[in-house]
Amino acid sequence: MVLGGAEPLAVLAVETADLSGFIEFQALGSGPSTLLLAPGRAAAVAPGPVDMRAAATALVLPPGLDTLPVYQALADPTVEQPALPAEPEIAAVPAAAAAALGLAKVAQLLPALLAKPLPKHYAALLAAHAMIDIEPDGILTYADHEVAVLQQLTAATVPLSDAPETRVVAFRIHASATEHLAIVVGHPETAEAPLVRIHSACYTGDVLGSMRCDCGEQLRGAIRRMSEDGSGVLLYMAQEGRGIGLVNKLRAYDLQDRGLDTMDANRALGWGADERRFETGAAMLRGLGIRRVRLMTNNPDKLAAMEAHGIEVAEREAHLFAANGVNDEYLATKASRFGHMLD
DSSP states (O other): EEESSSOEEEEETTOOOHHHHHHHHHHHSSSSOOEEHHHOOOOOOOSOOOOOSSOEEEEOOOOTTOOHHHHHHOTTTTOOOOOOOSOEEEEEOOOOOHHHHHHHTTTTOEEEEEEEEEOOOOOHHHHTTOEEEEEEEHHHTTHHHHTTTTTEEEEEEEETTTTTSSSEEEEEEESSOOOEEEEEEEEGGGGOOOOOEEEEIIIIIIIIIOSSSSHHHHHHHHHHHHHTTTOOEEEESSHHHTTOOHHHHHHHHHHTTOOHHHHHHHHTTOOOOOOOOOHHHHHHHHHEEEOOEEEOSHHHHHHHHHHHHHEEEEEEEOOOOOOOOOSSSHHHHHTTSSSSOOO
């Protein structure tokens, strides 16, 4: 793939690269490939101090060590790390580095890419290597684009055991497989300020009943509460693992089992502590004709996001569940490091 612009850059996602693609990439242009990592990950493998405020860190491996297995190990802290006879060098960060890492995040891959600069006239390379050309600005504004092209597609009655009068409204980001659901209990559009919960999908908690989090309890408890109240909307957002995806969430669990908390585990993988954007939820509420809510949340970021994007929060409804002996540290971290209101 090529990120065009003033300084064209060919990039290859380390996580999904196979040997033939890697060899083809290495043959592009001249000079060594650069490994682009998020600073959170680079801090563990770079030879010197890393600027944690930078968009990315660029590393160059010594000749002979620049093999695909080494790059993949450097990208993923959950696999055995190689004992390198020489350290990588910190290199200049290309202009399109932020877009490169952003592209990997859109695909929910580890934010680690190989990069090579290209000449400004690279059309022949595109044709010869079947590469896709993307403008960096399109990646950097992708989250805003998602909200702009959100579509309400269809709705169906889906009686639930705790809320028989329920319908599910499906929203999709145009030209994308990303789907968000509004679980609508009763007729919240007629209420002055219906109960609303923004719930990020959690396969392990919602479906499997994992004890590592409180997500399943929050999901089912919110629906019960809405049914008792007469109406409400639960926005079921496709933002697994605070926006890093299921595979990366499982990697984060692995790192938590080695001693990191939920925030540091995400950062060690190269992701932000919380990658979610809540303005999509505000757009869904507006699409349902709801602009004033009682928000069921312990997360101050959700309160701020609703108010910032046109949804009046008439009241915050606490949504607390007791620790279970497994998720005690997880809940404590949400309170102490994320600022969740769990008292």
